[in-house]
Amino acid sequence: MSADLPERLEVTAILDPRPRYRGTSHEDATARAMGFPAALLPGVFVYGHAVRLAVIGWGADWLARGRAQVRFRRPVYAGDRLVVTRGALAREADGVAAPVTVTRGTEGEVVLDGRLGLADRPPDPPTTLPLPPTFMPKRAIRPGDFAPPLQLGSGETVLSPDFVAESRADFHETEAIFVERGLVHPGCLLRRTMEDAVANLALPMPLIFAGAEVENLAPAPVGARYATSSRIVSVSEARGKHYFETEEWLLADGHPVARHVRRNLYAMSRASVS
Known part of the structure; x- marks a missing residue:
């Protein structure tokens, strides 16, 4: 192999x-x-x-x-x-x-x-994946002002052929399998769950993506309706940098296709910038 x-x-x-x-x-x-x-x-x-x-x-x-x-x-x-x-x-x-x-x-x-x-074999998803609406107004997140877990909301987005083609161009993704089989590429999926989660939040600075664990459950088809069942599962601080971790299950037409656990930098002191 x-x-x-x-x-x-x-x-x-x-x-x-x-x-x-x-x-x-x-x-x-x-x-x-x-x-x-x-x-x-x-x-x-x-x-x-x-x-x-x-x-x-x-x-x-x-x-x-x-x-x-x-x-x-x-x-x-x-x-x-x-x-x-x-x-x-x-x-x-x-x-x-x-x-x-x-x-x-x-x-x-x-x-x-x-x-x-x-x-x-792919992981088994939870039997229930909540999909409440996106927070309106957005929930303000500041260091020390909330305790996980915090369930986040999600809208529903059709990843149309034109949208996915534009995403491949953004990423300069050239692998033929995505066009030949009508599939959404991994970068687009990871961006989709991040945007769905962050749409709920008012943050003190632009978010910086610090790391992730990804598990795929099924190929993601172009043209399906996508939504993200996500929640903030932990918070941490290191040398003046504040992070929260999200668990995000991406669904296509109601079926889980990926699980993302993402570490997000959302606040930091000026002295902590390297």
Whole structure:
């Protein structure tokens, strides 16, 4: 099986200007005001590059029962040359997995590390996945002002062929399986659950995606109606940086297709910016 999974892939971090990035860390002016030297490439883009090894090697199997765990170590900026590498595959209790690393160009600086895996079978979803409406007005989240768990609401979105094609262009996703089989790519799914969850919240700063665990349950079809059953499950603080963790179940036409556990940086002191 290891022969099916590429060991190395080189890509360029491309961030096309989009109105959706205004007022976020993915726009130069906002990123500089937050203390960064330039606009950050969305973490979900870096994730999308990392899991290409799994899509190339395992194809539809990974989309149906694949796993990934990623941590973002350093910011990535548009134009950075990225190298995705994976280590040796090892058998685990319920599947196989290999370490994955994304480094920046000639410096070899690690910007992402984690694992890619293929489960013997996908996880069983909960028997009940609540889908209350999105909070109106948004719930203000400040450090220390709430205690998890907090169930979040969700709207319903049709991921139409035009929408998904635009998303593939945003991510510069070129793997043929998504067009040939009419499937939504992993980066679009991870972004969908994040946007559904964050739509409920009024935060003290633009959210920064810090890491995630992903479990796929089924390939995600283009044209289905998508909603996210999500909740804040924990909060933490480290060196002036405040995080909350969300568990997000993505449903397509009512059927679970993915589970995402995401770590989100939502508040920090000026001194904590690195």
